[in-house]
Amino acid sequence: MMAVNWRALLQENRDLFFNIHNEEIKEGKGYLGAAANAEKVESVKEQVFEYYISDVNARLIYEKNA
Amino acid sequence: MGHEFIGQLAKNMKNVEYDRVIYNSKNYIGNRNHVWQIDNKKYTPEDVAEKILSVAKANVERFYGERVDGAVITVPASFNHDQIESTKNAAKSAGFLEDRLIFISEPTAALLDLIYEEKLSDKRNTIHDFSKPKKVLVFDLGGGTCDVSIMNVEINGDDYKVEELAISPHTQLGGVDFDICGVLYLLHKYSILNDIDHKRMPHHVDVKRYIFSVLSLEIEKARIMFSSLSSGLTGEGYGDVVYRNSLENFYTGQSFEFEISKKEYDECIKPLLTKGGNLGFNIIDPIIDTLNKANLGKEDIDEVFLVGGMTAYSTVREAIENFFGKKTISYLDPMYSVAKGAALYNYYNENKKKIEKGKIIIYPVVAENIYLDVKNNLPVLLVSQGTKAPYEKVHEGIVKVDNATGIKLDILSGKSIYDPKMKRLKSVQLTFTDIIKPGTPISIKVTFDKNRILHLEAWVTGNFKQRIDVTFDKEVLYDGC
Amino acid sequence: MKPYIGIDLGTTNTVVACADYIEDGNVKIDILDIEQISDRCGSITVKKNVAVLHLCG
Structure with missing residues (x-):
């Protein structure tokens, strides 16, 4: 299995081996350890504030939806 | 529900129960939307920090046989106030008292350790002479962050003065x-x-x-x-x-x-070691950025000090030395400098009233410009990068009300108003108790404390009753507080 | 003796150091070994560094 001539292969395919992209690193980091929920947990409140400027209105709507 | 483990055993379990281990939680601290779920229990980065600090506290107490309620905790120089505040909340939950907690930047702590070690060795053979003011660049590459600080170090007798000149933007690279x-x-x-x-x-x-x-x-x-x-x-x-x-x-x-x-x-x-590589991030860019902020060239730096576990790797060290064209300072085990410097600062800070000699004075600075953004307007500069903490300023009538019932204020940070990486630190809402005429000016008071935590107060100019205190863990309307 | 502690809360390792006055104006700084108190899963000794949270089922 280890009979591959890595030295020759690496020299011929430098880009394949060493041209790593940002997205690959980001994705790889995401696979380390427990899964995380990066979604917004308080999205109801946040959405409400996108549309209503008043704290009082927002609270009423949030309570209604909760 | 299982048991929680913190420490080397947990680390060893990475390849056995790989999906039940929380990695790199510090990278997400200050972000309340990042949640790990294991079994049916949710963990925020702040929860994880609290658990780690609880174990640390319990061990110190067991070792010394007495209660410990204060500590100097280090954070990356580039942490913003949300990240520092969240770390502070974790420490409070772990049982430390708020008024006995001090946060200093990791590079500053490491530098204090270096100066102290050099001082100890001065009777024998001093390698690095700090008897004259020096510009030191501290490069800290740890498990998850790359932090660069340029500091002016002055030793006057037994007193140390460490003045931060510039710090790098928050760079998650480790x-x-x-x-x-x-x-x-x-x-x-x-x-x-x-x-x-x-x-x-x-x-x-x-x-x-x-x-x-x-x-x-x-x-x-x-x-x-x-x-x-x-x-x-x-x-x-x-x-x-x-x-x-x-x-x-x-x-x-x-x-x-x-x-x-x-x-x-x-x-x-x-x-990761080459400027302008195809990844969009590397260890050289934050160095150049910090030199630019301090208006210095690499030849102006007297010493380069390497900190953090990754700088023990020879190829990383060579990349930095090639960039500066000179040898760097590093310890045999650069992993311990930061904690040692923090303990040293704690000692001097607690005893400063009692001791006449041997004071440590630190002047921390703000890492990036802080802007106030009001919908449909260009951001207004509130605090410039490099501003020394503690800091306080009132901006009278800085923005105008465009809505009769309230105004939404976005706090942003970045290099300039055109910075594509500009981050929204917080959105806050000033809701008026009485209806206000559109066009009425709003005043803002900005305060940075010694821990570089930002506090804002906003009020209708000339009407102090119509105000909001936007210290970030109170009155923030978004985050479920 | 009152400990003056410094904590480097790192991304992958946490290090705790304690400073104590010794004599002649000198301060001694030690790195503290950290160990986790035994529990139902047995006694666990952790050398120096606290890193990650693990939940044992």
């Missing part, structure tokens, strides 16, 4: 990125050996978690071996060191026998 580069490389090798494209390997996300977890541990082991066996073997023409291992039941029941040499690994991590 050991984990170096590991992933090696992991991707090994996956390429696996693809060739088995004649498949690893990117197209059909598998469940759990399989990917397993693959990345075990390979990242292998790369970490390889790097430790390269560090221990290749010291002294540097430069072109040195002999190579090879790490070999075999992983049973790696994928679809098959084992994976592999090898990686130091030269191969160094080639893999090259983009």
